[in-house]
Amino acid sequence: MSRSYITTPIYYVNDKPHIGHAYTSLAADVLARWKRLEGHEVFFLMGTDEHGQKVEKAAQDAGLDPQAFTDKVSQSFRELATVMGFSNDDFIRTTEPRHKAACQALWTELAKRDEIYLGHYEGWYAVRDEAFYGLDELTERDGVKYAPSGAPVAWVKEPSYFFRLGKWLPELLRRYDLPAGHPERIDIAPESRRNEVIAFIKQGIKDFGADSPKLDLSISRTSFTWGVKVPGDEAHVMYVWLDALTNYITAAGYPDANAERWKFWPADIHFVGKDIVRFHTIYWPAFLLAAGIPAAKRVFAHGWWTNEGQKISKSLGNVIDPLALVEEYGLDPVRYFLLREVPFGQDGDFSRAALARRLNGELADALGNLANRTLSLIQRNCEGKLPAVAEVAEADAALFAGLNALVGEVAGQLNAQGFHLALEAVMAAVRDANGYITVQAPWALKKTDLVRMNAVLRHLHTAIRAYATVLQPFMPGTMAALLDQLAVPEDQRGFAALATPLPEGTALPPPAPLFRKIEVA
Numbered sequence: 072m073s074r075s076y077i078t079t080p081i082y083y084v085n086d087k088p089h090i091g092h093a094y095t096s097l098a099a100d101v102l103a104r105w106k107r108l109e110g111h112e113v114f115f116l117m118g119t120d121e122h123g124q125k126v127e128k129a130a131q132d133a134g135l136d137p138q139a140f141t142d143k144v145s146q147s148f149r150e151l152a153t154v155m156g157f158s159n160d161d162f163i164r165t166t167e168p169r170h171k172a173a174c175q176a177l178w179t180e181l182a183k184r185d186e187i188y189l190g191h192y193e194g195w196y197a198v199r200d201e202a203f204y205g206l207d208e209l210t211e212r213d214g215v216k217y218a219p220s221g222a223p224v225a226w227v228k229e230p231s232y233f234f235r236l237g238k239w240l241p242e243l244l245r246r247y248d249l250p251a252g253h254p255e256r257i258d259i260a261p262e263s264r265r266n267e268v269i270a271f272i273k274q275g276i277k278d279f280g281a282d283s284p285k286l287d288l289s290i291s292r293t294s295f296t297w298g299v300k301v302p303g304d305e306a307h308v309m310y311v312w313l314d315a316l317t318n319y320i321t322a323a324g325y326p327d328a329n330a331e332r333w334k335f336w337p338a339d340i341h342f343v344g345k346d347i348v349r350f351h352t353i354y355w356p357a358f359l360l361a362a363g364i365p366a367a368k369r370v371f372a373h374g375w376w377t378n379e380g381q382k383i384s385k386s387l388g389n390v391i392d393p394l395a396l397v398e399e400y401g402l403d404p405v406r407y408f409l410l411r412e413v414p415f416g417q418d419g420d421f422s423r424a425a426l427a428r429r430l431n432g433e434l435a436d437a438l439g440n441l442a443n444r445t446l447s448l449i450q451r452n453c454e455g456k457l458p459a460v461a462e463v464a465e466a467d468a469a470l471f472a473g474l475n476a477l478v479g480e481v482a483g484q485l486n487a488q489g490f491h492l493a494l495e496a497v498m499a500a501v502r503d504a505n506g507y508i509t510v511q512a513p514w515a516l517k518k519t520d521l522v523r524m525n526a527v528l529r530h531l532h533t534a535i536r537a538y539a540t541v542l543q544p545f546m547p548g549t550m551a552a553l554l555d556q557l558a559v560p561e562d563q564r565g566f567a568a569l570a571t572p573l574p575e576g577t578a579l580p581p582p583a584p585l586f587r588k589i590e591v592a
């Protein structure tokens with residue numbers, strides 16, 4: 072059986088969940104659900120990143136000890152997962168014993184292989200990013216230096232362990248360039264991000280020479296204690312990104328090669344935001360390769376949302392709360408909008424007008440009405456019983472042309488994380504079906520040609536069943552309701568089942584509206 076291991080970033084528990092958290096996890100959830108419908112054995116992981124100075128500071132500000140603080144905030148991320156309908160198979164917290172054990176085992180392995188050495192670190196550190204920066208990357212305002220991300224930096228000087236990152240960079244470049252499908256290839260998407268990563272590494276090698284200790288990475292800190300202790304030197308805690316990235320193998324059972332879940336490693340895809348690409352495509356595979364562990368196969372970086380044209384920030388007070396959105400518009404419309412509106416991988420704008428346009432135009436008018444008109448006609452004109460499978464006449468050809476290819480087309484798009492294109496493909500089919508129902512006018516056939524009326528309604532039922540089936544990963548609740556209305560049994564909602572028509576005479580329950588329209592201000 073094919074397997075898929077799909078991950079989201081683990082989220083910092085310094086604050087409550089926002090739209091960015093919901094978005095990355097939603098994309099991962101849709102892919103996980105799709106793969107399950109394809110019959111894959113899926114392991115879908117989410118979790119929280121609970122160590123580091125940033126979280127320690129947030130706990131202090133909240134007047135709580137870090138463990139109590141992380142217990143509380145981590146819970147709000149679990150709630151987000153429930154409210155958003157995420158189908159994750161595990162939820163990892165980096166404060167769990169299994170994770171500390173995995174981090175220490177990875178460290179020990181790296182040390183054993185002479186990939187780590189003790190030195191001294193001096194440099195500019197941004198707590199908000201939990202990252203070091205070079206002086207040439209910084210800007211200065213009012214005597215304060217800032218990282219390119221806008222986070223303030225401070226000079227840090229302390230003893231530190233280093234990871235020999237430099238020596239792995241040429242190997243990473245080689246792997247990014249291997250042909251698609253090569254088992255050692257590290258795939259970075261979209262292409263623009265891949266180019267960025269490659270340029271960044273090449274610049275580093277050009278500036279310092281491959282193998283230079285200047286390219287090595289500081290991976291421990293002594294200035295705070297909220298982290299995983301370095302084995303054998305407890306004055307140090309591990310750099311939070313080494314700790315955090317390791318979650319992906321912890322959950323697969325590392326270091327136990329006999330763990331039931333180890334079969335899932337290497338991960339098929341890490342979903343990340345564009346701001347954390349470097350950590351996932353450079354540091355992470357380098358740590359793994361240095362420890363003799365295969366690297367994840369693919370990293371996909373999505374873009375960032377703005378809110379009504381404005382950058383989202385706490386100081387502007389325009390943070391989008393996903394729970395409030397779901398409360399206001401309902402879960403599935405929000406899930407649909409987030410993946411439909413913006414090409415996955417690009418930045419995009421969240422606006423109420425755009426949301427209303429998509430929901431009213433595509434869900435309520437196009438899909439909702441198509442289903443409602445068809446099912447109401449079957450209810451009224453066919454005594455609520457499914458007409459027999461009918462021959463595909465010339466007039467029906469266009470309806471079926473798109474239909475037969477739909478699953479393959481959506482699968483192709485989703486395998487490339489083209490969520491918006493997948494939805495566009497389904498919506499194009501739905502538009503065709505609306506054209507078909509208008510032209511065939513089955514309501515008028517009742518008086519003129521009952522045989523043809525039955526055929527048209529049966530064809531429409533077949534088409535709507537296919538749309539509902541492929542849309543399940545995007546809108547699980549609403550599509551389950553639609554499949555109920557179509558009388559598709561629960562065990563026949565996978566893609567393979569589309570080949571088996573429902574029997575003639577199947578009783579359909581009375582239809583009910585699936586989507587409600589939103590008032591546009």
Ligand code: ME8
Nearest residue numbers: 080081082083091092120315316343344345375376
């Ligand atoms: O980075 N639009 O945690 P985090 C879209 N703990 N996505 C956004 C966004 C926006 N406006 N703002 C943030 C971390 N994000 C680390 C990850 S993984 C081993 C460790 C995304 O809580 C952002 O791109 O800061 C990132 O993927 C996530 O939300 C924020 O994660």
